[in-house]
Amino acid sequence: MTDLLWKLEPATAAKHRLYKRYLDAWWPIMLQPTPTGYLRPRVTYLDAFAGPGRYLGGEVGSPVFVLGRLLTHGSLSRMHLSRERVRLIFIEKNQARYDHLVAELTTRFGDLDSLPVTVVVRHGEAAQLTLPLLTAARAWDNPILAVFDSWGNVNVPLSPVITSIARNPSSEAIVTFGPNWFSRRENEDPGQLDDVFGGRQYWRASDPDQSPGERWRGWLNTYRAALRRAGFTYQLQFMVVPGTGQPLYLVFGSKHESGVEAMKAAMWTVDDSDGMRFSDPRVQGAPAIGQLDLFSSSGVVDQELLELVHQHLADKPLTTLEELGRWLLLETARWQSKDAKAAVVHLRDEGQVAIQPSGRITKSSTIRLLQGP
Ligand SMILES: C[S@@+](CC[C@H](N)C(=O)[O-])C[C@H]1O[C@@H](n2cnc3c(N)ncnc32)[C@H](O)[C@@H]1O
Structure with a gap:
């Protein structure tokens, strides 16, 4: 300087x-x-x-x-x-x-x-x-x-x-x-x-x-x-x-x-x-994907978002979509409440979480982390 x-x-x-x-x-x-x-x-x-x-x-x-x-x-x-x-x-x-x-x-x-x-x-x-x-x-x-x-x-x-x-x-x-x-x-x-x-x-x-x-x-x-x-x-x-x-x-x-x-x-x-x-400084080593990649044409959900949601569910294995959204808003660097849904749908499709009740996902849907094999 x-x-x-x-x-x-x-x-x-x-x-x-x-x-x-x-x-x-x-x-x-x-x-x-x-x-x-x-x-x-x-x-x-x-x-x-x-x-x-x-x-x-x-x-x-x-x-x-x-x-x-x-x-x-x-x-x-x-x-x-x-x-x-x-x-x-x-x-x-x-x-x-x-x-x-x-x-x-x-x-x-x-x-x-x-x-x-x-x-x-x-x-x-x-x-x-x-x-x-x-x-x-x-x-x-x-x-x-x-x-x-x-x-x-x-x-x-x-x-x-x-x-x-x-x-x-x-x-x-x-x-x-x-x-x-x-x-x-x-x-x-x-x-x-x-x-x-x-x-x-x-x-x-x-x-x-x-x-x-x-x-x-x-x-x-x-x-x-x-x-x-x-x-x-x-x-x-x-x-x-x-x-x-x-x-x-x-x-x-x-x-x-x-x-x-x-x-x-x-x-x-x-x-x-x-x-x-x-x-987000708390995500270690996760590929930091540019913001525009959030829902890229391949439908891939941002790795940082997934890792953060996973971290939260590891602390709180049973939660609601609403609580998860609030946590993303208030505790993570850049994610918003609305991002919770895309993340849990992705994790459900990968067999990592269960969403109850089945059918339409609402803010009161419960999200449960499934234990690995
Ligand atoms: C990073 S620059 C600010 C840049 C400006 N905010 C911008 O974004 O264009 C920091 C400035 O703070 C001044 N500065 C350093 N210590 C200071 C202090 N204790 N009180 C007030 N100004 C200070 C420096 O001289 C420098 O011009």
Whole structure:
């Protein structure tokens, strides 16, 4: 990474595609009147590691595309934008990148004080500025989406920063980690892990006999548990695997099942033409098949989905289709409730499960794992 701008890595490009999809769905959900006609008084988006707003090849950074897509959103006429109601907060610690970001935003969008939404750009430390800026924006008690996109600098303490956001009624948070993040901190700066997990008692040094993949699974589970303790009811963890280059690890916390559904819907509609995919870190060695292969012309059901369903049935040999679907939604990285049916039909046809009653499969059908020979 050079001092000011750097090359857009494939994992970052893939992550950007996911953010765009997710935010395209998030803004109208939060800003349009609810079915009962209620208009939320305030909606806040915070990017605590904002970057300079551009990459070396000219590609735009997250603050630029987030603001640009909001201002040109297809549902704009129903979103009731106002400076009081909609706030975007960007924090950047590096002075040159901060200056670049301000210039980039101003060049593209004109005077920020004249926009139909409030844009706050601050130079400083994410850990110190996040809460005061949310308070100054009067964000609390209203929806907040907070992105901690540090890729190697996650020194945002669980308490009070993440905990305060997680306890807010309609919050969501996205935290990204680059490869080796945890193992490096474990050796060089264990105090940072204490901050990130909320105390030394919440993490354990990784086992040197484990494979790098197993260690990552362990760390992500530990971080997922931290988000749960902080107050996020639902937590998703997944790997963003670009067509080439290093993966990126992402943990998403939400207070609402609908947030998890929206994130998964975004994953399934991201353009993956360059071979990018999302993987479940808990599936070891399963061929990670691209999303579009879910129901390929040969009728093959994704191996990762089958393996996860099998793992769940091994823990819970008798369950219902509904419970299995909920588990897929809330506990796996990318699968949705509706995927349960295809998986159990496939496993039934292979003689691995029995479905009762026979005939039409409904959400109350019971699924029983059959013991092997
Ligand atoms: C991975 S980049 C962000 C990229 C940007 N979100 C995007 O997707 O285009 C991380 C940025 O965070 C900044 N940064 C690092 N530590 C920080 C901290 N403690 N507080 C605020 N910003 C920080 C870095 O200077 C860098 O510009």
